[in-house]
Amino acid sequence: MTDNGHLSGEFFINGDVACAEGAISAGCRFFAGYPITPATEIAERMSRRLPVVGGTYIQMEDEIASMNAILGASWAGVKSMTSTSGPGFSLMMENIGLGVMLETPCVVVDIQRAGPSTGLPTLVGQQDVMQARWGSHGSYEIIALSPDSPQHMFDLTVKAFNLSEKYRVPVLIMSDEVVGHMSEKVVIPEISAADLIYRKMPQIGSGPYHPYKADESLVPPMAIAGQGYRFHVTGLTHDESGYPAMTAAAQDRLITRLVDKIKTHADDIILYDEYMTDDAEIVVCAYGITSRIARYAVKLARQQGIKAGFLQLITLWPFAERRVRELASRVKTFIVPEINRGQIVYEVERCSCGKARSLSVPHSGGDVHKPETILAAIKECHA
């Protein structure tokens, strides 16, 4: 352990624990949550680790309060996080929208299990990915990441905090039960201040302060409550002063900026990985735990002489629209296995613009795809 209480070295830990350590390394010092399988180990780890690094852990009465608490902590100047699974994620939806509207940096982790409702509490699902995009009411853009291993959980949690601080938006980590509960080697590097991003602070000596006045980055600097700036934030539509402005014109100005601050920086935000796509006629597109199995199925297909490739979506939202469009112009078919009855496949289909076919390989949840199932879909498209 280093002087600042951060771990570094090689560990054999599960994805949930790796996520918690990623948060600690990223400078998260406030966690509010309510235990739920399969995310409980994140809360458990944070409850042990935060007191050691001078942070605060609160077990809240429910997930609605948890989400509110992390927004409040963020306005108090502290990097904050919560973790949950499907049922709790549903409860957080309204206040994720509040986080978007107030432009509040924070990280929300969803260790997905199979739903709807209570569903299969201890078993895997990837059924909340469209909810991540559209679950709160209103028009908005959000950032969501999808890790495939305990190492990825650590790395993407650090990344999630950086993105949330940079763009002042809640960042969602859409993981799943298998990644959360499986243990693998995790290399935790020594994270220095240079690896971390902190929100821009206002630099105004005197005169009026406008908390929602943005520069060309479209991301306004963020004052911390109690540090001298007098300001008001509200979930009502507001103008640059932060006070309600109840007109269609003010609404258009605000919502356009909230959407554009993500869309215009899509290239900075979007991460994906590819394998053997150069000459591929069939591309399997997957994310999270399913991407490991998809990559394996593509290797098996290559061994059988089929020109298959693999596209792993690491950033789910904003969607890797441009890359899918580029690939669609030269591949015949996208195969999209996911542990739901078809969600991301519709995005792939939309971005293909009819140039490539999209085939869903759905799974209702409770288990991962068998490699043979994905291989069979590849062979079917190849025939």
Next chain:
Amino acid sequence: MKKAEIRLAGFGGQGIVLLGNIIGKAASIYNNSYAALTQSYGPESRGGSCRAEVIISDSPVEYPYITDPEVLVILSQEAYNEFGAGAKGHVLLIVDSELVKMDTPPAARMLSIPASRLAKEMGKPVVANIIMLGFLAANSDVVSREALERAVKDFIPAGTESFNMKAFELGFNYSSPDERPA
């Protein structure tokens, strides 16, 4: 790309998940292999049937679950009935002979050790899993003995090192009455 799949099965409280962690850590941190551990999760981990499964490989593990275990460590009758009795000839089956009874020998190559009785004789029933691990180390080359011993020390409470190493040693030096030429 040598790959070993190990299934450890018994009931909650026997330290099965701990064994999985020790083996996984030994392989991935001290033996420079890749390892992935999955485990049963839920009320069963508080007394009912419990299992931990480890994949060890020279390359990153893609499919996270075991498909064809070559080593089975069986610590309950229920687990034997489910996984051991039907195991094929290429499988190394290691059982606690105090906890598993059988009418006919299985097709798999079986080695038995009364680990739970030996642990009681040492005065600490909880070290049965470490005795079992020592026995596994002596009879399988999936992870080196040195790596396993280092990983044991990482997981056990401070002050119990020599006791646990004694338990490991006891298992390592035990010769199974079932040993027969392959």
